[in-house]
Amino acid sequence: xxxxxLPISQSTPPPSPLEAHLGFWLRFVSNHVSIRFQxxxxxxGVTVTEWVALRTLWANSETGHAELIQALGMTKGAASKVxxxxxxxxxxxxxxTGGNARDQSLALTASGQALVPQLAALADANDEHFFGHLPxxxxxxxxxxxxxxxxxHQLKDMPTA
Numbered sequence: 484x485x486x487x488x489l490p491i492s493q494s495t496p497p498p499s500p501l502e503a504h505l506g507f508w509l510r511f512v513s514n515h516v517s518i519r520f521q522x523x524x525x526x527x528g529v530t531v532t533e534w535v536a537l538r539t540l541w542a543n544s545e546t547g548h549a550e551l552i553q554a555l556g557m558t559k560g561a562a563s564k565v566x567x568x569x570x571x572x573x574x575x576x577x578x579x580t581g582g583n584a585r586d587q588s589l590a591l592t593a594s595g596q597a598l599v600p601q602l603a604a605l606a607d608a609n610d611e612h613f614f615g616h617l618p619x620x621x622x623x624x625x626x627x628x629x630x631x632x633x634x635x636h637q638l639k640d641m642p643t644a
Contacts, residue, residue: 516613523605527598528572532557534602536565537591540575541599545588556640574598 501507521531529537532555539554540546552562566589569575574595580586591599614622632638 512613516609519612520606520609523609524602527602527605529574529598529602532565533569533572533574534606536562536569537574537595537599537602540589540591540595545578545580545590547588551589569595 517531524531524534535555536551539551543550548559548562548566551566552559555562555565557565566575566577570577572594573592575589576592577587578590580588614625617625
């Protein structure tokens with residue numbers, strides 16, 4: 484038994500081209516922005532996920548596991564692996580906050596504190612590379628439009644991949 488394609492009726496419009504979709508252009512640009520940033524980070528020995536974790540730890544002198552898990556949008560186990568990699572690289576450390584080994588916070592080491600501004604400069608340079616030619620008002624409008632979409636759709640997971 485062979486499956487025959489359904490006949491296309493004369494009233495069915497042809498599918499729209501990929502380039503007619505805003506999502507296509509968002510993905511196209513996003514992929515290029517992300518890939519270049521990933522390459523810049525890899526040259527410093529850090530992944531995008533590790534960058535998000537480092538930046539989160541930078542924002543709070545001591546961060547709990549739950550805060551980091553939320554920022555990374557990962558399971559506890561996956562986030563723990565990220566922390567372990569940062570510890571192995573000498574960029575972050577776990578600190579006991581109570582008498583119990585389960586009561587831990589996370590903090591940047593001196594090396595981690597020194598690296599975050601360098602990585603932030605790479606993020607700024609990447610933005611400048613892709614968006615620097617746009618007038619400031621267009622850049623602000625593009626960012627505002629993205630933020631409206633995030634809010635409207637209640638998007639919460641941090642882009643780490």
